[in-house]
Amino acid sequence: MPTLRGLTAPIAVVTICLVAVRPWVKLEAVCSDDFTFHLLRTVQLEALLKQGVLFSRWAPDMAYGYGFPFFNFYAPLSYYIGALLSLVSLSAPHAVIATFALATVGAGLAAYRLARDVFGPRAALVAAAAYVYAPYLGYDAFFRGNLADVVPDLIEEDRVVDMHAVK
Numbered sequence: 001m002p003t004l005r006g007l008t009a010p011i012a013v014v015t016i017c018l019v020a021v022r023p024w025v026k027l028e029a030v031c032s033d034d035f036t037f038h039l040l041r042t043v044q045l046e047a048l049l050k051q052g053v054l055f056s057r058w059a060p061d062m063a064y065g066y067g068f069p070f071f072n073f074y075a076p077l078s079y080y081i082g083a084l085l086s087l088v089s090l091s092a093p094h095a096v097i098a099t100f101a102l103a104t105v106g107a108g109l110a111a112y113r114l115a116r117d118v119f120g121p122r123a124a125l126v127a128a129a130a131y132v133y134a135p136y137l138g139y140d141a142f143f144r145g146n147l148a149d150v151v152p153d154l155i156e157e158d159r160v161v162d163m164h165a166v167k
Contacts, residue, residue, distance in 0.1 A: 009121055010109060013128045017108040020132045021101040023142065032145025035096070041070065042082035042099075043092045049083055078103070078151035100141055103151045108132040 018025075041059070048056045055071075062068035078099060086095035108128045115127035131137065140149045 009112065009116075009125060012125060013108050013112045014105055016125075016129045017105040017132050020108070020138075021104050024097045024101045032143055034147070035145035038079070038082070038145065038147040039093055039096050041074075042079050042086065042096050044070075045076060045079045046083040046086045046092065049087060075148055075152075078147040081151065082147070096147065099147060100145075100150060103147075104132060104137070104141060107137065107150075 040062075044059045044061055045056075047061065048059075055076075057069055057072045058067055059070040060067045062070055081102070082092070082095045082099040085098050086092045090098060108131060111131035112124045112128035114124075116124035119127065137150070140146045
């Protein structure tokens with residue numbers, strides 16, 4: 001059973017990350033380049049999941065109802081997260097916002113985990129804060145609204161942690 005002492009650092013990282021995702025706490029979309037596109041793609045994938053299509057290469061409602069092979073050419077993982085959140089309880093816009101926030105918090109935790117294994121726990125807190133507040137991550141999330149770039153940040157760091165553990 002994990003003790004509270006063992007959870008202190010991850011709780012601190014989550015707190016640091018929550019300050020970084022402060023604009024989304026109100027569950028309002030930030031004015032960005034791509035937010036609307038990600039919202040529409042999430043709604044499309046949610047509709048497909050409701051129809052029982054677990055992995056669709058074809059998005060039937062895109063391109064003015066003619067359909068488009070969107071998921072052949074664009075990674076759908078970030079949209080699955082938003083669609084599942086939307087299916088569970090959130091509205092589609094709130095699900096996309098929550099996906100951005102969860103990806104940012106997850107990336108902070110992954111940065112902490114990697115830095116802890118390499119440099120130790122104190123340096124890991126600094127590394128997680130530096131990563132979460134890095135200009136590129138904020139630019140990608142808040143200005144560009146690029147969901148497909150923010151979600152892989154979490155996954156890439158976890159792969160690096162796994163590779164470091166293999167040695």
